[in-house]
Amino acid sequence: MARLIGIRIAQGLLTLLGLIVLTFLVQFVIPGDPVRMLAPRTPSAEVAQRIRAQLGLDRLWWEQLGRYLIRVAQGDLGESYVRRQPVARLIAGRLPATAALALAGVVAEILIGFPIGVALALSSRLRRWLSGLNLILLSLPTFVIGLALLLALGFGARLFPTTGGAGLRELILPALTLGLAGTPWYAGVVRDRLEESLGSAYVRMAVAKGLPNRWILFRHCFPHVFPALVTMAGMDLSAYLSGVVVVETIFGWPGIGLLAVQGMQTLDRPLVMGTVLVGGAAVVLLNGIVDMLRMVLDPRTREGLG
Amino acid sequence: MAPITIASGWPIEARRSVAIGGALVGAVGCIALLAPWLGDPYYQDFAAGLSPLGLPLGPSPAHPLGTDTLGRDVLARAAFAGRVSLSIGILAAVLSLALGAAVGMVAGFYGGFLEAFLMRLTDIGLALPTTLAGLALTALLPAGPLRPVAIITILFWAYPARLIYNETLRMRRRGFVEAAVAMGEARHRILLRHVLPHLKTLLLTYAPMNAAAAVMMEATLSYLGAGVPLPTPSWGNMIGEGQGALAFAPHLFLAPAAFLLLTTMGLLLIAEGLKQAHPGERRFSWLAL
Amino acid sequence: MRTIVRVQDLTVAYRHLRVLKDISLEVKAGEILALVGETGSGKTTLAMAIARLLPPGATVRGRIEVNGHDLYAMPAAAVRPLRGRLIGLVPQEAMAALNPVLPVGAQVAEVFQTHLGFSASEAWARAVEALARVQIPHPERVARLYPHQLSGGMRQRAILAMALALHPPLLIADEPTTALDRLTQGEILALVRQLQAESGMAVLWITHDMGVVAALAHRVAVLYAGRLVELGPCSKILSAPAHPYTEALVRTYRDLIAGGRGEPFYAIPGHPPSPGQRPSGCPFHPRCPYRQDRCRERFPEPLRWGERMVACYFPRGDLG
Numbered sequence: 001m002a003r004l005i006g007i008r009i010a011q012g013l014l015t016l017l018g019l020i021v022l023t024f025l026v027q028f029v030i031p032g033d034p035v036r037m038l039a040p041r042t043p044s045a046e047v048a049q050r051i052r053a054q055l056g057l058d059r060l061w062w063e064q065l066g067r068y069l070i071r072v073a074q075g076d077l078g079e080s081y082v083r084r085q086p087v088a089r090l091i092a093g094r095l096p097a098t099a100a101l102a103l104a105g106v107v108a109e110i111l112i113g114f115p116i117g118v119a120l121a122l123s124s125r126l127r128r129w130l131s132g133l134n135l136i137l138l139s140l141p142t143f144v145i146g147l148a149l150l151l152a153l154g155f156g157a158r159l160f161p162t163t164g165g166a167g168l169r170e171l172i173l174p175a176l177t178l179g180l181a182g183t184p185w186y187a188g189v190v191r192d193r194l195e196e197s198l199g200s201a202y203v204r205m206a207v208a209k210g211l212p213n214r215w216i217l218f219r220h221c222f223p224h225v226f227p228a229l230v231t232m233a234g235m236d237l238s239a240y241l242s243g244v245v246v247v248e249t250i251f252g253w254p255g256i257g258l259l260a261v262q263g264m265q266t267l268d269r270p271l272v273m274g275t276v277l278v279g280g281a282a283v284v285l286l287n288g289i290v291d292m293l294r295m296v297l298d299p300r301t302r303e304g305l306g
Numbered sequence: 307m308a309p310i311t312i313a314s315g316w317p318i319e320a321r322r323s324v325a326i327g328g329a330l331v332g333a334v335g336c337i338a339l340l341a342p343w344l345g346d347p348y349y350q351d352f353a354a355g356l357s358p359l360g361l362p363l364g365p366s367p368a369h370p371l372g373t374d375t376l377g378r379d380v381l382a383r384a385a386f387a388g389r390v391s392l393s394i395g396i397l398a399a400v401l402s403l404a405l406g407a408a409v410g411m412v413a414g415f416y417g418g419f420l421e422a423f424l425m426r427l428t429d430i431g432l433a434l435p436t437t438l439a440g441l442a443l444t445a446l447l448p449a450g451p452l453r454p455v456a457i458i459t460i461l462f463w464a465y466p467a468r469l470i471y472n473e474t475l476r477m478r479r480r481g482f483v484e485a486a487v488a489m490g491e492a493r494h495r496i497l498l499r500h501v502l503p504h505l506k507t508l509l510l511t512y513a514p515m516n517a518a519a520a521v522m523m524e525a526t527l528s529y530l531g532a533g534v535p536l537p538t539p540s541w542g543n544m545i546g547e548g549q550g551a552l553a554f555a556p557h558l559f560l561a562p563a564a565f566l567l568l569t570t571m572g573l574l575l576i577a578e579g580l581k582q583a584h585p586g587e588r589r590f591s592w593l594a595l
Numbered sequence: 596m597r598t599i600v601r602v603q604d605l606t607v608a609y610r611h612l613r614v615l616k617d618i619s620l621e622v623k624a625g626e627i628l629a630l631v632g633e634t635g636s637g638k639t640t641l642a643m644a645i646a647r648l649l650p651p652g653a654t655v656r657g658r659i660e661v662n663g664h665d666l667y668a669m670p671a672a673a674v675r676p677l678r679g680r681l682i683g684l685v686p687q688e689a690m691a692a693l694n695p696v697l698p699v700g701a702q703v704a705e706v707f708q709t710h711l712g713f714s715a716s717e718a719w720a721r722a723v724e725a726l727a728r729v730q731i732p733h734p735e736r737v738a739r740l741y742p743h744q745l746s747g748g749m750r751q752r753a754i755l756a757m758a759l760a761l762h763p764p765l766l767i768a769d770e771p772t773t774a775l776d777r778l779t780q781g782e783i784l785a786l787v788r789q790l791q792a793e794s795g796m797a798v799l800w801i802t803h804d805m806g807v808v809a810a811l812a813h814r815v816a817v818l819y820a821g822r823l824v825e826l827g828p829c830s831k832i833l834s835a836p837a838h839p840y841t842e843a844l845v846r847t848y849r850d851l852i853a854g855g856r857g858e859p860f861y862a863i864p865g866h867p868p869s870p871g872q873r874p875s876g877c878p879f880h881p882r883c884p885y886r887q888d889r890c891r892e893r894f895p896e897p898l899r900w901g902e903r904m905v906a907c908y909f910p911r912g913d914l915g
Contacts, residue, residue, distance in 0.1 A: 019433060205684070207675075
């Protein structure tokens with residue numbers, strides 16, 4: 001167990017290191033001159049040289065990589081070309097809003113996806129309709145779902161604000177959007193694990209013992225679904241932390257996604273790369289935590305802990 | 307004990323699913339092909355294309371899907387956008403699948419250092435936050451119609467790579483590759499003649515799903531202003547333009563969204579049908595007793 | 596003695612596959628009936644049909660009564676509470692039949708909670724008693740363990756404790772000892788005999804092992820390719836089998852016991868037929884040394900004498 005956790009952590013760190021190197025490479029190796037982004041109009045050769053020296057662009061590439069790694073390790077993600085502020089501070093300022101939205105999105109996903117998954121596994125009558133709903137949700141990119149909700153519930157029914165902001169009322173539609181986008185996946189996993197459980201030998205034994213169906217479902221089947229459910233929620237939390245870009249754009253939610261879009265529009269490379277790095281780190285970290293949580297939840301691997 | 311399974315042949319629902327999906331994709335494809343005969347997507351008709359108040363027009367015989375805020379014909383734009391979105395989406399889907407399959411096969415088949423290196427790379431690819439990385443690549447790569455193709459390929463290849471790697475590894479462990487090696491066949495010949503044919507079904511069912519995801523990704527990138535540059539229409543940037551008119555002209559959002567939905571739904575139906583065509587097992591519930 | 600199980604003209608099919616054909620037998624209170632047959636002979640299907648636990652999609656014709664209840668004439672909802680109370684089931688593969696994420700004690704206790712409405716703590720105490728009854732050492736401790744922490748024999752005993760928790764008049768056991776070593780197997784068999792003698796329940800024991808039959812059964816039913824070919828008291832069947840298939844089974848068993856005398860072991864020639872390709876007439880005829888033309892044409896009418904039954908045109912030995 002401890003060995004497994006060790007391997008998992010090492011794997012995560014390696015992936016993270018790779019991600020950092022990758023962000024470095026694309027920033028500094030792919031053509032495109034950052035100097036032009038920083039300098040006023042066309043810089044003289046002398047000014048350009050000074051900016052280069054300032055950014056360390058005149059050094060050898062591996063020396064730059066080393067300095068980059070050290071800086072990232074210290075939490076320094078560079079300075080925004082456009083806003084002239086440390087990228088780390090800009091991102092940190094936006095992180096709480098994004099975290100709140102991601103969390104709300106996962107909650108919405110569970111509240112919608114779990115019952116649908118259970119219904120898909122249990123009811124042949126509802127299966128047709130719910131499969132159709134799943135197919136439609138699966139076929140729509142998140143931003144279309146968001147705009148459709150905005151159209152129907154914001155402009156149509158006038159239930160929710162359409163102007164953006166960071167309050168609780170403003171949170172509902174974006175969270176619902178994320179939840180609906182994740183629902184078919186979540187429901188699919190719930191259905192899959194539940195069906196596996198319903199056809200298993202231990203459920204047949206439970207039936208043979210004469211237990212009521214509801215009892216079997218709650219005591220025997222749901223615990224079988226639970227680990228997969230946690231995995232899925234954790235993975236989606238990380239995906240949402242990094243991937244709420246479109247939802248934040250649509251609903252004007254001031255998180256890191258909105259920051260990244262603005263960075264992209266102004267070709268502010270350090271800012272955009274910073275968000276990629278933070279997002280990637282969130283994915284790696286949360287996936288690692290989820291893996292360990294799953295090990296702890298399963299009594300077959302858990303005993304090694306005690 | 308594994309859940310008891312009941313074998314069954316290619317079910318009728320599977321064939322129906324593929325047929326409906328094919329028809330949907332085919333219909334959208336036809337409209338895209340007919341685009342030049344459906345009108346000029348760039349002609350801004352400020353006189354007849356807008357209402358007296360200067361607002362977009364709803365559907366009419368002259369403009370079956372109405373006009374946009376610049377008086378352009380929405381159907382013509384959506385049809386042209388179909389050419390752009392479909393070709394970018396499908397090209398990127400093919401490239402990412404080919405790249406991923408190659409990486410997964412080589413890593414799973416040859417093993418050793420190559421396996422370790424390629425699969426670490428795949429892990430990084432899987433850890434990339436898709437949309438954020440898409441934006442970052444947009445800021446880095448030169449603009450042009452090939453930029454979204456490159457971005458989607460870079461963002462998507464790792465998923466099929468992981469899938470194909472697992473499958474190839476399973477085959478290697480099953481031992482018949484070793485048998486072929488013992489028979490004196492060259493390794494790369496085994497890869498192409500024994501391993502690849504076994505992966506065909508998997509690749510075939512993954513392809514339409516990948517295409518649907520690629521079309522959606524293209525739309526997302528264009529919507530965020532990271533796709534093909536304006537004024538070239540794509541479904542994503544049409545939706546982006548329509549967003550501002552959501553309150554008074556929702557058809558500017560609904561029309562391109564409908565085209566997008568029909569395409570991706572068609573592709574997913576094909577994928578669903580192909581998956582059911584090779585049924586592994588049908589499960590049932592003991593609670594039904 | 597009271598009849599606990601009465602099976603009449605039972606035929607079971609999965610879609611077009613006929614698994615059982617025209618089975619009739621009885622199990623009385625206080626007796627152990629061993630159901631013997633090769634893999635694919637339909638013995639598990641027969642056991643599950645009696646418990647009304649066949650997978651959906653199976654069609655059942657005929658009549659099955661358990662303790663006076665016609666199980667297939669009742670709605671599913673009425674059968675549900677009877678399971679466990681009326682029939683205790685010990686399925687194949689104890690490991691798979693136990694829920695891996697619940698302690699075994701909880702899996703015994705839930706029977707008391709649902710059937711008798713006991714509180715969780717009362718039910719737990721009863722579960723510990725039930726585990727003690729199947730001679731599990733330190734039942735308080737074992738009750739808290741998860742299935743993967745138990746040995747194969749302990750798992751089997753835990754399942755037995757669940758099956759017998761409500762003292763059902765019928766126990767159905769489907770090859771429960773096959774995966775165990777001989778020593779543990781012997782312990783379980785002795786335990787079942789003792790529990791059966793104490794409670795007077797009827798036991799339907801499914802096995803392909805003639806050694807188990809000899810050690811346990813009062814009566815034996817022999818199943819071949821979905822047909823009941825012989826039925827009778829255990830001692831008679833072992834000493835004077837009437838059906839050529841039973842004769843072959845007994846002979847292979849004798850050879851195993853007496854093995855090592857330099858003579859080659861006897862093995863039945865050919866292979867058991869799969870349910871999809873069963874021979875016409877008597878299904879054993881392709882492998883039977885005594886076969887004649889009529890064996891190919893029609894399945895023989897069962898011959899009955901005394902407590903015995905055999906379905907063969909040319910039964911072995913003296914039927915007197």
